[in-house]
Amino acid sequence: MRSTISGYTALSKAHKFSAAGLVTAAGAAALTFALVPQASAADTYSAGVKTVARSAQEFGETQDGELAKAFDAAAGKAKADAKAATETAKAEAKAEQERASRSEARQPMKPAAKPAAPAPKKYADNLDGWIKESLDVLRSKGIPASYEGIKRNIMRESTGNPRAINDWDVNAVNGVPSKGLLQIIDPTFKAYHVEGTSWDIWDPVANITASCNYAADKYGSMDNVNSAY
Structure with missing residues (x-):
């Protein structure tokens, strides 16, 4: 129950x-x-x-x-x-x-990628390339000159021969002959040498650049030189 x-x-x-x-x-x-x-x-x-x-x-x-x-x-x-x-x-x-x-x-932030450095400009190893390379250096330094003015004076002074030397004028008599494309003497080359170029007076680009620097100081520009300077 x-x-x-x-x-x-x-x-x-x-x-x-x-x-x-x-x-x-x-x-x-x-x-x-x-x-x-x-x-x-x-x-x-x-x-x-x-x-x-x-x-x-x-x-x-x-x-x-x-x-x-x-x-x-x-x-x-x-x-x-x-x-x-x-x-x-x-x-x-x-x-x-x-x-x-x-x-x-x-998480550390990734540094921004650095821009690639521009490739160095290449120049022909001839009179045209030497003048163009020298002009780029002159422009970077604010030194006036033109392709036509430089080439005209080179043809008169050395006919484009980077190893030309004057062994008969007064400079030669004094022991400092004019040398290179623009027939510059050693003391003038050293005084007007442009940074970024060779210290060798026979180097075509260094010779042109120092000569243009000298001409700019004395005559305003290599374009204004039409005879021995």
Whole structure:
């Protein structure tokens, strides 16, 4: 014989098994969310409700409202667990994003790539190339001269021979013969040598550049020289 208490109907053995089944089903629903974190809390909750409902239907337990209470409790727990798991997943995702941001901020900035140095200009190893190279040096130093003025004086003084030497005029008699393309003497070459060119008086570019520097100082420009200077 079963004893009863007013307002309460004791659960049968089958009822107890049913209630246990409901709680187990709710736990399984929460576990589903933990194993499949991409599922939303609503999806998990819905799955839990359906699972519990199926369990209740299978056991056919609807007496005295006790199983309904167990159902509500199990469903509520599943919903709470799903919500907690969602919040945990959001917190972990936010923390991971913050860690990535801090790591990126700590990365040293790469220095800007230096522009490639321009390739050195090439000149022909002939009268045309010597005059053009000398003109580039003269322009960089602000010394006036023109291609035509330089070439005209070279042709008069040496006919374009960088090894030409005058061994008969007064300079030669005094031991300082005129040398090179523009027939400049050693003391004048040294006094008007232009930085960036050779100190060798026989060097074509150095000879032209120093002679133009001298002519610019004495006549304003090599363009103004039309005879021995």
